[in-house]
Amino acid sequence: MAAEAEDLPPRVARWMMWAALALLILVRLVSGVSEGVPWTHLLITAAPYPAIVVILARPHHGARARFGLLAAVAVLYALPFLLVGTEWSWLPWPLAVAVLCLLPGRAAWPLFGLIVLAAGAGVWLSGDGPLRALQPATATATDGLILFSLYALSDTISRLHATREGLARLAAARERSRLGGELRETVGRRLRVIADRLEQGDVRDAVEIARRTLADIRATAGEYRTAESEKARPVESPRLPALVLLAVLVIQSVKVLASGMHNYGDPLLLILGVPLVSAMITLQMAQLRRPTRAKLALIALTIVPVALPASYLAPSLCTFMSLWGFCTGAVLAGVRPPRSWALALLLFAGYCSLFFYPPPVPSVPGILADTVSHVILAWLVYSLTRLAGLVVLLKRAQHDLARAAAAAERVRIARDLHDVLGFTLSAVALRGELAMQEPERAETEQASLATLVRQALAEFRSITGGRVRLRPRDEIAAARQMLETAGIRADITVDEGPLPDALAAVVRESVTNVLRHSTARFCAITVTVSGDAVRLRVVNDGVATPGRLDGGSGLAGLAERAGGRLSAGHLPDGRFEVVAEFRSDPACLGGDADGVDPVPRAQLGDG
Structure with missing residues (x-):
C-alpha cells in the first residue's frame, strides 16, 4: 500500500x-x-x-x-x-x-x-x-x-x-552556517595569521603555517566528503x-x-x-x-x-x-x-x-x-x-x-576549500620558499603574497557564505604566474569565446597538482572552444609516481567539476595529461557557480 x-x-x-x-x-x-x-x-x-x-x-x-x-x-x-x-x-x-x-x-x-x-x-x-x-x-x-x-x-x-x-534550502543554509563557524575558528584564523606574518617579514613562519593549513584543509575536505548524513528520523x-x-x-x-x-x-x-x-x-x-x-x-x-x-x-x-x-x-x-x-x-x-x-x-x-x-x-x-x-x-x-541538501553542502564546501584555498596556500609555500632562497626577491614576494592571502580570506568568506565564483581567464593568468614563479615554462593557448565557470576550478587544481606531484619543467595549457563545447588540456613533463590516481581528492574534485567528463593519465612519452570537457556558459545565463552540476563518473584522485 x-x-x-x-x-x-x-x-x-x-x-x-x-x-x-x-x-x-x-x-x-x-x-x-x-x-x-x-x-x-x-x-x-x-x-x-x-x-x-x-x-x-x-x-x-x-x-x-x-x-x-x-x-x-x-x-x-x-x-x-x-x-x-x-x-x-x-x-x-x-x-x-x-x-x-x-x-x-x-x-x-x-x-x-x-x-x-x-x-x-x-x-x-x-x-x-x-x-x-x-x-x-x-x-x-x-x-x-x-x-x-x-x-x-x-x-x-x-x-x-x-x-x-x-526545507532542503534551510537545511543547506544551516549546514553552511555550522561548518562556516567551525572553519572560521580554524582556517580563517590561520589565514589571517599567515597574512600578518608576511606583512611582518616572517616568511619562514608564514610558509610553515601555510603548509600545515594546507594539510589540514585537505584532511578536513576529505572528512566532509565522507561524513555520514544525519540518520533519518x-x-x-x-x-x-x-x-x-x-x-x-x-x-x-x-x-x-x-x-x-x-x-x-x-x-x-x-x-x-x-x-x-x-x-x-x-x-x-x-x-x-x-x-x-x-x-x-x-x-x-x-x-x-x-x-x-x-x-x-x-x-x-x-x-x-x-x-x-x-x-x-x-x-x-x-x-x-x-x-x-x-x-x-x-x-x-x-x-x-x-x-x-x-x-x-x-x-x-x-x-x-x-x-x-x-x-x-x-x-x-x-x-x-x-x-x-x-x-x-x-x-x-x-x-x-x-539530509541530501546538507550532505551536498558539505561536499560543496569541501570541494571549494580544496580547490580555492589549496591553490593559494600552495602558492604561499612555493613562492615563500623561493623568496627565502633569493633575498633580493623577498620584499616583493612578501607584499605580493600578503595581498594573495588577503584575497584568499575574501574567497574563504564566499565559500562559507554561499558559493565562491572563480573567473576562468583570471585563473589562467594566475596559473601562468604560478608556473613561471616555480621555474616551469608555461605554454598557454586559449580560444576566444565564453568559458564555463567550472573550468576555472579545474585549471586551478590541475596547476596545483603539477606543482605538488611532479618535477615538471614544462606545462602546456590549451583551451579549445568549439560551438557550445569547451575542452581543457593540461600536459606536463614531470610525471608523478605512476599508480597514484585513485586515493586522493584532487582529481576526484576535477571529475566533479567537469561533470564526470574528465580523463587523466600517463602519455607514452612519459608526460602526464589531464583532459576535461565542458559546455560553454554565456555570462547572460548565470546559473550554478560551478558551471555544471557535479555528477562524477570516475573516482580519480591526486594522492
Whole structure:
C-alpha cells in the first residue's frame, strides 16, 4: 500500500475531498426524497452548498473572509425555515463543516459539538423519540468530520509538497552556517595569521603555517566528503485521520446498535454486536496505523458474516450491513488494483442483496440512500488511509531532501576549500620558499603574497557564505604566474569565446597538482572552444609516481567539476595529461557557480 500512496499525486487529495462533498450532497438529496420532502424544498435547503464549495476551494482565507463565509452559511441555512417552515430534513451539516474549516480549533470544536447536539435536540423537541433524534445528530457529526478531515489533509499535503524544497534550502543554509563557524575558528584564523606574518617579514613562519593549513584543509575536505548524513528520523502518521476514523466508527456503531434494538428489540444484537463492533473498531485503527493482510481479513470476518449469511437465520443481524462500508474501504486501501476493485464489487453485491431479504424491502429512494451511505463510508476509510500514507511519504521526502541538501553542502564546501584555498596556500609555500632562497626577491614576494592571502580570506568568506565564483581567464593568468614563479615554462593557448565557470576550478587544481606531484619543467595549457563545447588540456613533463590516481581528492574534485567528463593519465612519452570537457556558459545565463552540476563518473584522485 505504501507504494500505491507514493504513486498518488498530491492534487488527487483535493479530488478526494470534492468526491466526498458530491456524495454527501447526493445522499442528503436522496434521503430527502425517501422521506417525502418536495423537490422545491430540497432545492431551497441546498442554498448553503455554494458557500461550502467556496470554503473548501481555498484552504486559507483572511479573517474577514472567514467570518463572512461563516455568516453566509448560517444565513443560507436558516433560509428554508423562513420559506418552507419545518417541512424539510433539518440537518445542519453545512454549518458544522463551515465551523470546523473556518475557525481555530479551540473555538471550532465546542461549536461543532453544540451544532451536533442541536441537530438531535431539535428533532427530539419536535415530538419524535430519542432514536429519531439520534439520526440527524450522528449524520451531522459524520458529514462534518468527513469533509473537515479531507479538507485538512489535502491542505497539509499541498503545503508539504510546496515547501519540501524550502526545507532542503534551510537545511543547506544551516549546514553552511555550522561548518562556516567551525572553519572560521580554524582556517580563517590561520589565514589571517599567515597574512600578518608576511606583512611582518616572517616568511619562514608564514610558509610553515601555510603548509600545515594546507594539510589540514585537505584532511578536513576529505572528512566532509565522507561524513555520514544525519540518520533519518522516524515519521509518524498524522493524528487527524486516526481521530476522525475512530470518531466515525464509534458514531456509526452506536447508531447501528441503537437502530437495531429499536427495530427488532433482539438482545442478541447487544450480546453479539458490542464485542464485534469493538473488535472491528480496534482492527480498523490498527490497519490505519500499519496495514497488513491479516488485519484486513479479520476486519472482513468481524463484519461480513454477521449480516450475510447469518441474517438469513436471525433477520435482526442484517442491521450490521450498515457497517460494511468500513470493510469495503479497508479492502480498497489495503489491496492493490484490480483485485481491490473485484473484492469491493463482490462486497457491494452482497450488500445490495440484503435489501431484498430479509424483508421489508425498502423503497427505491431508500435503497439509493443506503447505497450512497455505504459508498461514503468506504470512501472515507479509503481516503483517510491513502492520504495519511501520503502525508507520511511527503514528510519523509522532505527530511530526505533536507539530509541530501546538507550532505551536498558539505561536499560543496569541501570541494571549494580544496580547490580555492589549496591553490593559494600552495602558492604561499612555493613562492615563500623561493623568496627565502633569493633575498633580493623577498620584499616583493612578501607584499605580493600578503595581498594573495588577503584575497584568499575574501574567497574563504564566499565559500562559507554561499558559493565562491572563480573567473576562468583570471585563473589562467594566475596559473601562468604560478608556473613561471616555480621555474616551469608555461605554454598557454586559449580560444576566444565564453568559458564555463567550472573550468576555472579545474585549471586551478590541475596547476596545483603539477606543482605538488611532479618535477615538471614544462606545462602546456590549451583551451579549445568549439560551438557550445569547451575542452581543457593540461600536459606536463614531470610525471608523478605512476599508480597514484585513485586515493586522493584532487582529481576526484576535477571529475566533479567537469561533470564526470574528465580523463587523466600517463602519455607514452612519459608526460602526464589531464583532459576535461565542458559546455560553454554565456555570462547572460548565470546559473550554478560551478558551471555544471557535479555528477562524477570516475573516482580519480591526486594522492
